[in-house]
Amino acid sequence: MITDAHSHVLALDFGGTKLAAAVVDIQNGQILAQQRQATPAEQGADGSIKTMLTLGRQVLKDCTLAAPARVGISFGGPVSGDCRTVLMSNHVPGWENVPLPQLVSETFGCPAAMDNDANAAALGSWWYDAHREPDHMVYIQISTGIGAGLVLKREIYRGAAIAGEIGHITVVPNGPLCVCGKHGCLESLTAGWAIARAGRKALENAVHGSPLWQACQGDADRLDARLVIQAANAGDPTAGEIINDAFSALGIAIANMILLYDPQTVMLGGGVARAQREMLAVMEPVIERELHPLSKKRCKLQFSGLEGRETLLGAAHLPL
């Protein structure tokens, strides 16, 4: 199975809720071994690093690989413009100014490179899902939060440091409150947490036995984005409105991205994007209405087929 050790990269994905390590064969995008674990957030950055190094050693062992050729790191939070330092994490304390690639490089005795998770996922999608065809591609991850990774002129574009902050562009002025303190950001309408929040609020006035009530048996704590979408599909009018607001906002944001970046491909990934059918039903007419005639049809809208593997696959390409 292992044909060329030089193509074997150790990929480490530091997420806010989970840590994942894998050995990736970058010649064909195969994941040869993988380990995942919940992020021990209460143990801070040190605990995450320690756990991740153990996962990393484990996947190397699983592949009977003494040492990786390189290590690629994806981090779920902002990193510095030169990609050498983690700036912070919104989920785990103690990540301020940690020189993570250097630590990892010293541990495994090989070069290591890092980027944020949206950029890593964009790179993975561009290589293995878009097959490096588009010169310019916008990847949008819609899960708990919403972020974008930009492949422009066949390279990751990060601006001074954190370009692609699509989650916090204002889509509806004076709209719902966002986690960032602003109102009407894309996240405040379309992120997993925002759909769940709107669902919980609607549940307060929901009729006992309505599809929304049934989806969670009246228990607000159980209500997540997936269940709100399910209730909308079952004909719940309030859940339908929530989904309509969420995916209309996404349609406007995507149209704006197409007008601003003029990419050949917009790729959608992340947990919420699994509701592909529901998303398209709302979004397509919005995008059709929002786009300038010259931009229409030049850009392909595509859903990720990598089922969450794009981040690890992209991380593996970072040290090249």
Add this chain to the structure above:
Amino acid sequence: MITDAHSHVLALDFGGTKLAAAVVDIQNGQILAQQRQATPAEQGADGSIKTMLTLGRQVLKDCTLAAPARVGISFGGPVSGDCRTVLMSNHVPGWENVPLPQLVSETFGCPAAMDNDANAAALGSWWYDAHREPDHMVYIQISTGIGAGLVLKREIYRGAAIAGEIGHITVVPNGPLCVCGKHGCLESLTAGWAIARAGRKALENAVHGSPLWQACQGDADRLDARLVIQAANAGDPTAGEIINDAFSALGIAIANMILLYDPQTVMLGGGVARAQREMLAVMEPVIERELHPLSKKRCKLQFSGLEGRETLLGAAHLPL
């Protein structure tokens, strides 16, 4: 005065309302000779080309220059992704698929290169106003229309063809009708024509003798963006609201651009941007409110100091 003929570039700017030709010394950004003329729109593309070639020969003669080293062309409308063909003009008929650089190159017997006017202006501003300091710069031209030119990684970024279409991103969903047929585009609130339109509508109910009425002596046909701004400055509350809506929308759009491109500089040019004081008074608190803490203060907001010369200066750099 003329020291090195190789640094002398003929710059041609095809605008919807005016044509301009200049000889530019690209070593120092000096315009050695310049000629302008109203665009003979009724004579179509052929008439514009003929007039422009005459202007070009005239400025060469004014500099006693037998032939230019190169010709740079700025076009006020979309051009093809490879910059070899004009796609169309919104102002002058007959520009569909015209191979303008080839025509110009054959006429003057030297290489010629073209881009749209927003990209040319961005390049001119980056060279001679930002002095090539920012690696990433967004140039926004706010005049009759609104467009952006993007210098990313020290080069013009154009996407598949026409990236930077900031004028038609939706800023206020269901907002005012735009020339493009959509509602709530940035142009529909902030372009010169939109400010004038809102002023003319307000004039219908304006009190005789109010600052708005006085600015145009009650004559709607005389009311332009400059006069609406003047009325707002004179304390007219309705004109004040129009300006507030216009520049708040611009503030949101600029904040969105900073979140998406993470540039070191945002440069504002064009006629409406001459109202620098009025713009900043409204925009600064909006941008402050809209920006993610990590983006704040990393980006410099600058007004063009080139007084409209940026397009010709940038055009001169296109054939390099």
